[in-house]
Amino acid sequence: AQSVSQHNHHVILSEAASLELGCNYSYGGTVNLFWYVQYPGQHLQLLLKYFSGDPLVKGIKGFEAEFIKSKFSFNLRKPSVQWSDTAEYFCAFSVQKLVFGTGTRLLVSP
Amino acid sequence: NAGVTQTPKFRILKIGQSMTLQCTQDMNHNYMYWYRQDPGMGLKLIYYSVGAGITDKGEVPNGYNVSRSTTEDFPLRLELAAPSQTSVYFCASRNRDRGPWEKLFFGSGTQLSVL
Numbered sequence: 001a002q003s004v005s006q007h008n009h010h011v012i013l014s015e016a017a018s019l020e021l022g023c024n025y026s027y028g029g030t031v032n033l034f035w036y037v038q039y040p041g042q043h044l045q046l047l048l049k050y051f052s053g054d055p056l057v058k059g060i061k062g063f064e065a066e067f068i069k070s071k072f073s074f075n076l077r078k079p080s081v082q083w084s085d086t087a088e089y090f091c092a093f094s095v096q097k098l099v100f101g102t103g104t105r106l107l108v109s110p
Numbered sequence: 111n112a113g114v115t116q117t118p119k120f121r122i123l124k125i126g127q128s129m130t131l132q133c134t135q136d137m138n139h140n141y142m143y144w145y146r147q148d149p150g151m152g153l154k155l156i157y158y159s160v161g162a163g164i165t166d167k168g169e170v171p172n173g174y175n176v177s178r179s180t181t182e183d184f185p186l187r188l189e190l191a192a193p194s195q196t197s198v199y200f201c202a203s204r205n206r207d208r209g210p211w212e213k214l215f216f217g218s219g220t221q222l223s224v225l
Contacts, residue, residue, distance in 0.1 A: 036153065
C-alpha cells in the first residue's frame with residue numbers, strides 16, 4: 001500500500017539549532033514528493049516539491065530537502081531554525097493522488 | 111472514529127455537468143477546507159469555513175460554491191464542470207486555534223475527471 005512515514009511526531013528545538021525531519025515513502029515507482037507546512041492559525045502551504053532532476057531541492061524560508069531514491073526518503077532540513085518556524089510539517093507524495101504523512105509538530109523556543 | 115469522510119472517491123463528469131462533493135467530519139471541528147491538487151502540483155485552497163454559516167474564498171474559488179449549514183458538513187459544488195477542474199480534491203478540518211498544535215485532518219480525496 002502507498003504510505004508516507006514521518007518519524008518524528010514532535011520536535012522541540014532552540015533557535016539557531018539545525019533541523020532535519022525524516023520522511024520515508026512506500027511506493028516502488030516514480031513519485032512526486034512534497035513538504036507542506038501549516039503555521040499556527042493558517043492554512044496549509046507548499047514548502048517545496050521534487051519532481052525530477054537535482055535531488056536536492058530548495059524551498060521557501062531557507063528549507064531544503066534531499067530525495068534519496070535508494071532509501072525512499074525525502075528528509076527536510078534547515079541549517080538554523082527560527083521561532084517563526086514553529087508549525088506542523090507534512091510530507092506527502094503523489095502518484096495518482098496525494099498521500100500525506102501524519103505530520104511533525106515543530107516547536108522552536110526563543 | 112471516522113474522522114473526515116469524502117464521497118465519492120472517483121467521478122467522471124462531462125463538460126457542463128454539475129455535481130457535489132460531500133465532506134463530513136465527526137470531530138466537531140470548526141474549520142473546514144477544500145483543496146485541489148492538480149497533477150504534479152501542490153495543494154491549492156478553494157474555499158474554507160470557520161464555522162457553520164460562514165464561508166470564504168481561498169486561492170482558486172472560481173467555478174465552485176460551498177455551503178456550511180452544519181458543523182459536520184461542508185459540501186463543494188461544481189455547477190458547470192470544465193476540463194480545468196480535473197483534479198484531486200481534498201477536504202480537511204481542524205479545531206479552532208488553541209496555540210501552535212492544531213492538527214489538520216484530511217479526507218482521503220476525490221479524484222475528478224472532466225471530459
